[in-house]
Amino acid sequence: MSASGLSTARLGRMREVLTGHVTRGDVPGLVAMVARRGEVHVEAVGTREAGGEGGPMRRDAIFRIASVTKQITAVAAMILVEECRLRLDDPVDDLLPELAGRRVLRRPDGPLDDTVPALRPITLRDLLAYRLGIGAVLAAPGEYPIQRAMDEAGLSPGPRAAEIGPDEWLKRLGALPLIHQPGEKWMYHTGSDVLGVLMARATGRPLEEFLRERLFEPLGMKDTGFHVPAGKLDRLPAGYSPDPATGALVLADDPRDSRWARPPAFPSAGGGLVSTADDLLAFCTMMLNKGMLNKGRHGGERILSRPSVELMTTDQLTEQQKAENTVFFGGASGWGLGINVVTRRDDLANVPGRFGWTGGTGTCVYTDPAEELIGILLTQRYMTSPTPPAVFRDFWTCAYQVIDD
Template identity: 45%
Template sequence: MQAIADEAVRAHGVPGVVAAIAAPDDDADGDAGGEEVGVAGERRIGGGPMERGTVVRIASVTKPIVAAAALVLVDRGVLRLDDPVTPWLPELASPSVLRAPDGPLDDVRPAERPILVEHLLALRGGLGFTPAFGSPLWQALLELGQGPPDPAAALPLDDWLARIAALPLAHEPGEGWTYNTGLDLAGALLARVAGTSLGAVLDNTVLAPLGMRETGFRLRPDQVPRAAASYRAEGDGLVEIDPPDGAWAREPRFESGAGGLVSTLDDLLSFGRMLVAGGRAGDGSQVLSEASLGRMLTPGPPTDPTDPFLEGQSWTLGGAVDVVERHPWEVRGRYGWVGGSGTALYAYPRSRRVAVWLTQRELAGPDDAERLGPLLALAAERERAA
């Protein structure tokens, strides 16, 4: 594991790495359990070393956490997956649907059915990115802050909802798959259901029960010295796009359920271990029912194998499940997702292991697989051997 982390820094252009493959807390002895951890590089170029406790922007690794929070509310009887969203999101009461996903925004028809809670978590509600890169809907979503989260440019929740609801759906609710926006809508729905912030909902349902004290939508003052900077590749080098005391160190105007959280290795291991331990926390308490966990880990409807976001995986609730094995890192049943900031979280139900990868360079090109692939291939190897 240390060699994998060192190689990513030495040869694949990331300033720093924190990575692990770990077994559940109740299976932490012997050859089958414990942790394999690698830490390398710097939190910020020219700055202090990356550490196990470094706080990183996790981007779309936020998605599984929000889905789990929604399912906790289902377990509590507050929500049903087949509920229409309109009692909490009346802005979505009368959506229109594009006649062609890449067509003009005014070439629409009325939707034939309502958007359901499950549609948002499964990204099947119709609002989101399609494979039609650069289409009018793509451009409109980008203008509304969909894509990489930017707390400094975000609209307040109610303003964002009003503007996002004015856009047409790319497809009929439940009859297609569109990336990203559904989880921001799911986060808005959870906030309205609870009459509080999304961060408070996550804390009540998932973060506090799992002891995830380092996870949230902003960096606390005590976290800023331990936070990594964020970088984007430009030309042959890296450009810093957010310093440790930058946008995430201030109160966000919009808490993005699709990609707004910061977290640490140990917090994400706690979450992942819950996914492979029957929904239980390390202390044995039941955070998520086995029925809801099973729904979360079950592959969704077949998706287009050429979709550039999924690449053969099947999206379920908050993440994807491997249903094909074309690469060394793919293994049937693996659940999780990657974050565009250079992060990943995957759960392996058979071996009851979790893999976490945290860097601070945005995913952007062919080197991404070379950086992350060795870790996930090792985790897949452990899964196949179980």
């Protein structure tokens, strides 16, 4: 056993299990990282493209991290809260007038013109806690009028970002009624994308510019952004989506003609970033250190205060709100400010206080303060449901079974 409390023999088991997923064709390749008490163990397995094309997977591969983006942009919002440039419980109307004077559907499946006035304005807390009143509709495609309207407007969550700018995106969102009253229900995703527009307007700068100055550069996240520069495209693996009928992997994003090869029209604060395992490790280490940068390299400089990190990683939802979203929370977790928080131990990896999230392009990043453990899994296989695929579940089992103290 090392000083970190990680078993060398059991780390070998993790490699065997992950290699098995690649050998069986579940994923073409992956990068897995487990870090504890200063020790970092990395596995780069498989290839960057199916069939062995593109060469072997590399530790510095740049992945589309999808909704793992959410915890990063939530930290950026809390920076603005600490500077008193934004306030958690102030209405967002001044900066986002498109969302002022909201109308709310009488019932979620009702016609778009059957509405009542919103009982109160939307706040920053609503955006971070996903209780602004609109988000992903968990119903069969096209079942609800509001769902169809969101699809037609390019506002529905998914791997395809809207090909419109932030102002037009928010204008389209403001033209639709809310599905629920602000604060009433938890609805996934949309709050983060609104948050990105809010931060850009609050700072008077493009979102990526603000993120780079206040997060990416201080943390040394040199490969994180909303697109992959031309000189780094050889490190972008292909992205694949499973065929619903056969399960075979179908190319969804070719690195030679990737939509991530150019800056997006809409930089999605809910799912638009690309990053590497080492960049994400730097972010997670800061969160594990309660907002402080790596003391050895940065002399104790802070990104956030300890109280802000503790607030972000505290469950903000009611029991009813969680019960209505068991597909996301499974009865053992909730939602903080922009991040999933484990509340009950019902599995090997479900340690109360553990926080993080998964991304629909096949990524999963969690930090566990109780065990001082960071786990990062980056794959190329897009998810088709909120239920974690087997490679995710096996990675987390392996990450926790290596603990040897």
